[in-house]
Amino acid sequence: MTTRHAHAAARGASGPAARREAARQQALLRVLFAAQPAPAPLPELGVRQRDQRWSAGLAAYRGNGLEHAVAALRAQFPTVLAMLGEAPFDALCARYWYAYPPQQGDLARIGAEFPVCIAAQDELRPWPWLADSARLDRARWEVLFEAPSPLAVQDLQRLAECDSACLQLCLAPGTRLLETRWPVFRLWQLHQAPNIDGAALRAALRQPAAPLWIWRADMQAQCREISANEVDWLRALATGTRLDQALDAAAADFDVAAWLQAAVQHGWIDGVRAWPEASATSR
Amino acid sequence: MLIESTARAGIGLRQPHYREFRARRPAVGFVEVHSENFFNPHDAAAQVLAAVRAEYAVSLHGVGLALGSACGLDDEHLDRLTALVARTDPLRVSDHACFARASWAGRGTVHANDLLPVAFTRGSLAVFVANVQHVQERLRRPILVENLSAYLDFAERDFSEPGFFAELARRSGCGLLLDVNNLMVNALNAGADDAQAAVCAWLDELARRAPPDLVGEIHLAGHSRQHELVIDDHSCVVSAPVWSAYAHALRCFGPRPTLIEWDTSLPTLDVLLDEAAHAQDLLDAEAHARRAGNAMRATHAAAECAS
Numbered sequence: 001m002t003t004r005h006a007h008a009a010a011r012g013a014s015g016p017a018a019r020r021e022a023a024r025q026q027a028l029l030r031v032l033f034a035a036q037p038a039p040a041p042l043p044e045l046g047v048r049q050r051d052q053r054w055s056a057g058l059a060a061y062r063g064n065g066l067e068h069a070v071a072a073l074r075a076q077f078p079t080v081l082a083m084l085g086e087a088p089f090d091a092l093c094a095r096y097w098y099a100y101p102p103q104q105g106d107l108a109r110i111g112a113e114f115p116v117c118i119a120a121q122d123e124l125r126p127w128p129w130l131a132d133s134a135r136l137d138r139a140r141w142e143v144l145f146e147a148p149s150p151l152a153v154q155d156l157q158r159l160a161e162c163d164s165a166c167l168q169l170c171l172a173p174g175t176r177l178l179e180t181r182w183p184v185f186r187l188w189q190l191h192q193a194p195n196i197d198g199a200a201l202r203a204a205l206r207q208p209a210a211p212l213w214i215w216r217a218d219m220q221a222q223c224r225e226i227s228a229n230e231v232d233w234l235r236a237l238a239t240g241t242r243l244d245q246a247l248d249a250a251a252a253d254f255d256v257a258a259w260l261q262a263a264v265q266h267g268w269i270d271g272v273r274a275w276p277e278a279s280a281t282s283r
Numbered sequence: 284m285l286i287e288s289t290a291r292a293g294i295g296l297r298q299p300h301y302r303e304f305r306a307r308r309p310a311v312g313f314v315e316v317h318s319e320n321f322f323n324p325h326d327a328a329a330q331v332l333a334a335v336r337a338e339y340a341v342s343l344h345g346v347g348l349a350l351g352s353a354c355g356l357d358d359e360h361l362d363r364l365t366a367l368v369a370r371t372d373p374l375r376v377s378d379h380a381c382f383a384r385a386s387w388a389g390r391g392t393v394h395a396n397d398l399l400p401v402a403f404t405r406g407s408l409a410v411f412v413a414n415v416q417h418v419q420e421r422l423r424r425p426i427l428v429e430n431l432s433a434y435l436d437f438a439e440r441d442f443s444e445p446g447f448f449a450e451l452a453r454r455s456g457c458g459l460l461l462d463v464n465n466l467m468v469n470a471l472n473a474g475a476d477d478a479q480a481a482v483c484a485w486l487d488e489l490a491r492r493a494p495p496d497l498v499g500e501i502h503l504a505g506h507s508r509q510h511e512l513v514i515d516d517h518s519c520v521v522s523a524p525v526w527s528a529y530a531h532a533l534r535c536f537g538p539r540p541t542l543i544e545w546d547t548s549l550p551t552l553d554v555l556l557d558e559a560a561h562a563q564d565l566l567d568a569e570a571h572a573r574r575a576g577n578a579m580r581a582t583h584a585a586a587e588c589a590s
Contacts, residue, residue, distance in 0.1 A: 013414075173292065
């Protein structure tokens with residue numbers, strides 16, 4: 001609870017009766033997210049239902065919450081779903097739901113820890129690229145929640161006119177850098193087809209990994225593999241460093257002009273700020 | 284032209300119908316959307332909502348505020364809702380009489396993303412009043428709170444359910460989104476001998492206890508029996524007993540904007556529109572009966588004055 005609302009709650013609902021409700025609600029939530037359903041209601045719940053009626057009521061809530069979570073996770077992680085198949089994916093969702101109960105009332109926001117959950121599953125170890133594929137799915141999902149880049153003409157003028165030691169390039173919020181040990185971009189491409197080509201998958205897995213750059217383009221996520229040189233440059237920009245320092249971080253043969261041209265075209269940057277103004281507003 | 288919504292029937296607009304709805308522009312009184320599906324101001328759904336809003340009255344119906352949560356509200360969620368309300372200028376804003384959030388040692392605050400039941404106690408009432416007032420202060424408008432279908436309930440209670448809503452409205456200034464199907468589901472799951480009579484008794488008690496304008500909107504939906512319970516799954520047409528109870532609600536509270544909800548096994552748009560047309564027939568019939576009743580009362584009054 002934030003301080004702002006803690007005050008509001010304290011004004012209206014902090015007496016013993018409200019605290020009793022808080023305890024009841026905590027108890028019900030623990031039952032709902034228990035790995036195994038409770039055979040009988042806890043006394044502090046004070047529910048009227050017993051035996052089969054209790055089990056049926058509890059199952060209705062447990063089933064409903066999980067069903068909605070699975071639908072949300074299927075939308076967020078289509079590549080992982082295609083890799084695992086529906087039943088194993090749904091089983092994974094159930095483990096995730098109980099291990100990482102959501103903290104917000106918007107199912108579009110669950111799933112942040114799904115890649116970590118995948119990495120922790122012993123039976124998924126034979127497919128070590130699954131977690132990074134989930135990270136790619138998640139990045140593609142996240143960028144769609146970010147505002148399109150508002151890069152203005154004066155930003156570009158500033159870039160042409162000012163000393164790079166006085167500027168900062170700000171990456172658009174709808175961009176993500178994903179470093180991976182697996183060729184997840186190629187795997188993602190192969191899983192776009194309705195019938196997945198097993199031979200092509202095996203061949204792809206023998207290919208070297210490449211970092212990925214993900215961005216929002218209009219209403220869709222776009223993605224491409226990038227070079228190690230570009231990663232150095234992007235890492236520097238992502239840390240909010242001065243433009244001259246970011247240029248120093250990039251390799252000598254990295255074509256900054258070409259990158260800037262692409263960045264303007266695709267909305268990868270949302271501002272060119274003067275230093276030290278930039279230091280106060282950098283992300 | 285903005286299509287008016289006063290005491291008219293509308294439909295819940297869901298993603299599979301977006302394209303067809305916008306192409307056909309059916310004559311419904313209003314459309315209702317789930318608020319959380321439009322929290323992102325930058326996605327395609329936001330564009331659809333803006334286009335629909337230009338031609339229809341829209342009500343925002345939330346599933347995530349968790350107004351009965353004793354740990355308080357999620358201010359980030361409320362911030363997003365406030366921004367959506369500012370963008371949309373909806374006709375009505377509503378959410379459910381449920382809890383979903385609770386603090387959990389070691390895990391912060393957990394949100395079950397479900398409509399979990401509350402006890403009708405003084406403690407719950409105090410929680411609801413504080414939370415509803417907080418929301419209304421942020422949104423700068425009264426909200427409607429919907430009665431739940433509940434699959435578990437609590438032995439401890441200080442109020443009947445209608446009494447709880449009447450008191451919540453009196454103390455917070457909110458209205459009631461009356462879900463008639465939820466009442467039927469609860470009556471069936473409670474094993475009522477005559478579920479329809481039980482629902483009508485609930486409505487009668489609410490009418491006795493509450494101000495006449497408490498009900499700001501009515502929801503109608505289908506339910507299904509799954510194993511031992513009747514589930515409010517919004518998966519089929521409104522049942523005949525729910526239509527009858529709806530007609531009773533209209534007699535109790537007068538014509539009220541009425542929504543056909545359908546969320547599971549979504550049918551064709553025509554099926555939804557047919558259900559809304561039936562609701563509109565009942566709304567029109569009740570409005571006609573009231574006009575006729577008023578005319579008769581006026582005639583009697585005039586006759587008494589003349590004599």
